[in-house]
Structure formats: structure tokens, C-alpha cells
Amino acid sequence: MPVSAVFGKKIGGKGKFSQIESGSTAGHRHSTAPSAVTAEVAGKYRAQWGESPLWWQDSLYYVDIEGKRVISYAPHSGEEEIWATGERVGTVVPRKDGGLLIAGDSGFAFLDPANGNLTALGDPEADKPENRFNDGKCSPDGRFFAGSISLTKKRGDAALYRFDPDGTIEMVYGGVTNSNGLVWTEDEETMFYIDTPRLAVMSFNYDSQTGKLHDGREAFSTDERVPGVPDGMAIDREGRLWVAFCHGGCVVCFDQEGKELERLVLPCREVTAPAFGGEGMTDLYVTTGQPCNDPEEEAGHLFVFQAMGARGVPVTAFAG
Numbered sequence: 001m002p003v004s005a006v007f008g009k010k011i012g013g014k015g016k017f018s019q020i021e022s023g024s025t026a027g028h029r030h031s032t033a034p035s036a037v038t039a040e041v042a043g044k045y046r047a048q049w050g051e052s053p054l055w056w057q058d059s060l061y062y063v064d065i066e067g068k069r070v071i072s073y074a075p076h077s078g079e080e081e082i083w084a085t086g087e088r089v090g091t092v093v094p095r096k097d098g099g100l101l102i103a104g105d106s107g108f109a110f111l112d113p114a115n116g117n118l119t120a121l122g123d124p125e126a127d128k129p130e131n132r133f134n135d136g137k138c139s140p141d142g143r144f145f146a147g148s149i150s151l152t153k154k155r156g157d158a159a160l161y162r163f164d165p166d167g168t169i170e171m172v173y174g175g176v177t178n179s180n181g182l183v184w185t186e187d188e189e190t191m192f193y194i195d196t197p198r199l200a201v202m203s204f205n206y207d208s209q210t211g212k213l214h215d216g217r218e219a220f221s222t223d224e225r226v227p228g229v230p231d232g233m234a235i236d237r238e239g240r241l242w243v244a245f246c247h248g249g250c251v252v253c254f255d256q257e258g259k260e261l262e263r264l265v266l267p268c269r270e271v272t273a274p275a276f277g278g279e280g281m282t283d284l285y286v287t288t289g290q291p292c293n294d295p296e297e298e299a300g301h302l303f304v305f306q307a308m309g310a311r312g313v314p315v316t317a318f319a320g
Helices: none
Strands: 008-013 038-046 050-056 057-066 069-074 079-083 089-094 101-106 107-111 120-121 131-138 144-150 159-161 170-177 179-184 189-195 200-207 211-220 229-235 243-248 250-254 260-265 270-275 283-288 299-305
Touching: 038 079, 050 089, 050 131, 050 229, 050 299, 057 089, 057 270, 057 283, 069 089, 089 144, 101 144, 120 131, 131 179, 144 170, 144 179, 159 179, 170 211, 179 243, 189 229, 200 229, 243 283, 250 270
Parallel strands: 050 270, 089 131, 179 229, 229 270
Antiparallel strands: 008 079, 038 299, 050 057, 050 283, 057 069, 069 079, 089 101, 101 107, 101 131, 107 120, 131 144, 144 159, 159 170, 179 189, 189 200, 200 211, 229 243, 243 250, 243 270, 250 260, 270 283, 283 299
């Protein structure tokens, strides 16, 4: 049966912007010059732990995992809409025919934005109460990939799953601890993926006919190169990878061989995930979280770096 949720809470007006210079982080090897772009606070909502941003139909969608909410932010009006999920939600994606698909504590579910109802679809880790779903995205062919996280940090106890338009759920990669960012190249032949404790970006050959992954390998390591640990990830139309570093206060742009091209610094440590959006897909939105200790004034806000000079890849909606 559908689970009722609070829905349609709207917050009008644009938030006061805070300008923060981006550039290199002192004390870490970094050869790129400081970026000229600056970060601005986007919207008024302050998440406990923001994650999984994406741009869809002129709005930025993301989740507040610990706040148990899905949020949309419309930059042109400054309006925010919030849906309470009643459980921790790790990721949200749009559906081709309308509505949203989420994954969280109870597995996969449809979310109806009109009334806030959730419809449960299945949980492949129902026997693991210490796990929940974390980051996820749709492949270019419309399948939903989402991975789980071991909240007790039990190494290898989580996995990456594929949810097909016909409702089939299949584990596609096991032995994961903290499943995070994933993106596909424009030719649909390669998927890049982050299991955070590995301190690396992995790559797989992707078969768009079957949705299967092949030949998993380490694309490049981030260990001892960037402060913090790799979290969410976005890809631009040149194939460059933009990786958020949780505990590290930055987003770093790499080429596919791991060469650092640019580093964007934010005013809080817990930087969780980036997503391109805006007109022309040239703005980079970044979600953040509030640390348990040492509170930070700006932590938990959504930020945006405008007119980046890079263009993002449009989101693919779930085909089911």
C-alpha cells in the first residue's frame, strides 16, 4: 500500500548569496591554478545531509538523507518544494512518464509529487537492517542503478544494484562498502563508479543492450592526492569527471586518466555530490552535509558555481 507523506511545502524567494573563492587547498599537492569562479548559496533549505543532485525540467532535485526529504529548487523563481519520505532516502531520479523514483532505507519506491505518496517496489537487502541505499543514477538507456552502504562500515557487505523498467532488481557489482558516485560516458560504453573506502574511481565496460557491467578496474586513485574521501560524481560533455570530496571541502575535476584539472573549494568540509544544471548545463550545483561535530555556518546548504566553462550531460529519466 502507498505510504502517505507530507508534500508540496513551498518556500519562496532567493536566499542571500555567500561568495567563496575557489582554488587550491593548502598543504596538498595540486598543480592547477586557482579557479576564477565563486560558489553561491542556492535556495534557503539547509539539509542535515544533502546528496544526489540532478537537473530536471529547469529545477535541481536532491535529497536530504538524514532529514528524510526530497527537495526541488527552481533557480528562476527561488521556489523550493519538499517531500517528506518518512525514512532516510539516498537518491532520487525522474521517471519518463512523470513522477520520481527513490531508493532509501526500504529499498526502491515510486514517489508521486502530486500527493507525496510512496509506492514500495522492492528491497534486495531487506535482510540487512544495518544497510541502506545511497547514491544512484539512471543509465543513458533508462535503467536505474543505485548502491547500498554499510552503516556499520562492514567492508564488502554492500553492493550496486540495477532496477530495470520491468521491475526486475539485479545485483551488478558486489563487495562494496559505501556505494557512491556513478556516471556514464557519452558513447554509453563506460561507467565510472566510486566505492568510497577504495579511495579511487573505478571504471566498467557497459552493455546498454543488457545493462550488465564488465571488466571492472581502477581508473585512478585519489589516495594522498586530495583531502577527504571521494563521494558523488558528475561528468561533463568533454568526458571530464567532477568528484566531490567528503571531509575535504572541495570538488575536483579529473580527466579519465586521473590528471587533476581544477579544484573548487567550498566553505564546509562535508561536500557530498556535484551536478551540472541551469541554462546550457553550465552551472555546477553541489550538495553538502552538516558535520556531527564542529558546526559550520554554511554546512548543509546547496551551492552553485555559475558559468563554469564546462557543460554537463543531460539526465536520463527512468524508463519505467
